[in-house]
Amino acid sequence: MIKSLSKTLVAAAALTLAMGVSAQELKIGYVNSERVLREAAPAKAAQAKLEAEFKKRETELADQGNRLRGAMEKLEKEAPTLPESERTRRQRDLADQDRDFQRKRRELLEDLNQRKNEELSAVVERANKVIKQIFEQEKYDIILQEVIFAGPRVDITKKVIDALNAGK
Structure with missing residues (x-):
């Protein structure tokens, strides 16, 4: 994150020097x-x-x-009265069921994460297009997305959200 901030600051400073203008003349935006x-x-x-x-x-x-x-609670209650072979068989069955449950849970989480990444990347792509439109239409010099602090004067997050909500 520090590297990203450093790169951003260096880029902003280079832009300022290249344009030969003071920092107050730059039009900077920030998107959360x-x-x-x-x-x-x-x-x-x-x-x-x-x-x-x-x-x-x-x-x-x-x-x-x-x-x-x-089933595990039932086995715990009945275990003292069960024959050893029956208890062992039921424990083995429960262990198999637990492995199956854990496998299904992992698969669900993997599938959910994959789909979440797909859906969010589509939203991010749309947001980036909106940000680029705002950048070009309002003639920004730079729009940042990752910063430690940004004042409300440069925060254009609401504009981006409104444009996304409007379907632009």
Whole structure:
């Protein structure tokens, strides 16, 4: 992050020197990417789409986990009265079921992360197009996305969110 900030500052200083103008004459903008991904309608729509897409699998997995927990509790209660062979067989079955549950949980998380990355990259791509349009239309010299501090005078995040919500 420090390298990124240093590169940004060097780029801004170089731009200032190259243009031969004072820093106050530069038109600088800042976009809070996290806020865009949290508040923009396309990002919210992508999140809702993902929730709908994975809801059934999450529910099935939760049900399987509850059944497995119930079976483990039942075995714990019955274990003292069960014959050794029966207890061993049931423990083995539960271990197999637990491995299956853990595998399904990992697969769900991997699939969810992959789809989330796909959906968010589409939103980021749209946001970058909007930022470029604002850059060109309003004749900015530089628009930054990763900074430590930015004042409200240079923050154009709301413009970007509004443009995304308008479908531009």
